[in-house]
Amino acid sequence: GAVVSQHPSRVICKSGTSVKIECRSLDFQATTMFWYRQFPKQSLMLMATSNEGSKATYEQGVEKDKFLINHASLTLSTLTVTSAHPEDSSFYICSASTSGVIDEQFFGPGTRLTVL
């Protein structure tokens, strides 16, 4: 099946620093990638949708200047958490799709971000 990787799997940073998370589709070209956030004991919440070569579409309540998303190629999307604060500590997970069919959305393993 299609494989999506994320790097790093876990990151700890100081408050005020920026953190970049990579999401890669390893064996397929992803025209669309999604970024989700999951707080403890909460559901996966969609943050933004990105299509290759165009600006990301952010969900209501998600600050686009704080969570910078770049989908520069068909196999790579990055999420940069700028000036991270402790409340940004969460589990960030991406998914990728090549076909646009809803069942064919493949998830990465996630990145655990801890901001001290």
Place this chain on the structure above:
Amino acid sequence: DQQVKQNSPSLSVQEGRISILNCDYTNSMFDYFLWYKKYPAEGPTFLISISSIKDKNEDGRFTVFLNKSAKHLSLHIVPSQPGDSAVYFCAASAYKGGSTLGRLYFGRGTQLTVWP
């Protein structure tokens, strides 16, 4: 506002028995429902889905039932196996057919433990 609810955070079942995981939703616009399975340190993987035009979909040991009037769906696993132990997420979308990738709304997940 939690539009997809999984009210049982955990379920424990003996091997060979039936596992029933429940999911409720509030948005009447949802017309496509999916179940994902997630092992630790891995991303969710698609398990089974159902369209609102059906009330049942079966795939091997997994069956999903949809009760639209009650806005309720359930996932049945028969017989349950220890390898089924994982977190199961229910997701819903206002997917109107075709190839459009609709936004997914997730429940908080249910941890299923199947013991020998």
